[in-house]
Amino acid sequence: MMSTNQGVWLHAIQTAVPPTSYPQELALDFMKGLPLYGDKERAFLDRIYQGTMIDRRHSVIEDYGKPVDQYQFFVAHESLLPEPTVSARNDLFVTWANRLSAEAVSGLLTALPELDRSTITHLITVSCTGFSAPGFDYHLVTTLGLSDRIHRYHIGFMGCYAGFPAMKLAHTICSADPSARVLIADVELCTLHFQFKPEQDTMVANALFADGAAAALVSAEPPVTGRTALRLDRFFSRILAESDSAMTWRLGDIAFDMRLSAYVPRLIKRDIAAIVRDTMAEEPTTGDATGDTAWWAIHPGGRAILDRVATALDLQPNALEDSFAVLRDYGNMSSATIFFVLKRMLERQAEGSVFAVAFGPGLTIESARMTLARG
Template identity: 45%
Template structure:
């Protein structure tokens, strides 16, 4: 029987960043050069982000200073080790909150979960947050655990592929997928255009999905993967001495626009066009990426409304984001039988996608 996403849960940190306020924080840094002074306001104002969430409370200038910001307002750039210590302390709560939300929404007892797949690219620690999910949700001690790390914004798709394979192989399988990203741990004041763009769009959040064999929800029809080799150096994710370093060049939106139609054609049925699928859960990596994808697929505004809503309210939360978009689409209302396309972009340049179908109770 075909695997189905039964429910999607989400969680965000308590601290909310107003885009205008955080723009002014970065624009007011004492060491910002002329280039940065021009790019920061332009990048933040063009982002289509209104607010985001963060685990770093001091990024809210109204709060006391801390590890990342002095009382004077000057940003500090901790070492990668120090940032990862924050990840170790703060990530488990988000993993657990999103997982609990998904399990409760699915109305499936947590002791029925047979497989746990966790995803994150913004920190490393072992024992990992998967142990916290097992302990705090009361999952069976012998639950199968698997972790996908450092794959970037498209990593929810390989996680869902693994979940679907387990569910299709065993009708009694209940697979819990949890993606949690603390992207703002890696912000820092900089004149580098890539870092400025990252500062302007990334937020923190977690999302989880319960996958079973059959049942109501979003039936997983098929997946597709494509790579754009000429984009390998344009989107990358590397570990530096002062946090993880995002490469997200201005060439990425253009590459997405050129290559996304061929990359997602495999999602279409015979005789279908892109507009025959009414909902496209496109990962909003940034406003320009979303614009180019919409234009290339000739999609009406309504088809990507959930993507734009998540970008506006949460920014780019890396691997968790596409699940936020799918949850929003479900909450807006999907008629039984309605097809849904989901797409995300990651380092490589990789395009991951899936076709889903809404299934009623």
């Protein structure tokens, strides 16, 4: 058993999702029923939805599957036009970001009964799907009894990889101040920005993205005896050359606009082996890209991405089991998704080296080496 007396540790993760969820078949039927889609668009929708490997997704929007006259978010007309405004979408974000972040953090505090919440020194919030000031960080402090002197930071509008800068910042804080206790709260409500344009990247985004939240605690204190934790060993960042238009996330007229090139999985496959080698540069390896990695936490941005990563690294079929399971049960919840994957690994109560990675606008790839160990 490895020593757990040194390092910076992610001690626990708790997650939260909206109570409303939809099977992928219902989402497909809803989209195919839109009057603005013709036979060509409906055939495209059939292809992409059937290939997602997603069973169910959660959403703060409760209209799907209801009669049109019962819609509360969308206009009560079969055309769904005019679509909700950015302001209406963001108002719903504020309500649900407060609710889901509090649910995730409350679950985390319950899972760590030895933790005095008033001793949490730093709070890092993460989101790219809505804005407000004061934000859900303020709501967490004032409703959950956190210290009113807590240091607050926000990782905003970075996209699917933003969980890594949050963990990296927590690692930096705890390395500089071993007495620090850092709370991470990540909320992404992607379905708020679903739009109904007959454009392929919009239709693909509508087929993949979902809503979810996560909370994690990081400190330099060793894990509690008998409890599994993740040691945060090293972080690495890479911007892929000439990829700035491959994936973008911008403020549009009626919602945030996602642009997602079909080349993204190919770009990731091209560079992922070199990125893994870079993260292992200071470690003894077996000479291949995977080294002694026991566990793989790959952001499940979509089936194509996971398949390309597995092929590029020559991984066994079950190596990405946790990533595929999260994709199946939740879809792509942007930056919160990696915490769902890491939570599954913590629940295994296993040990060993972990490689974690996520991808987002830029095209940016953020990765980390971690170690699962028991206290």
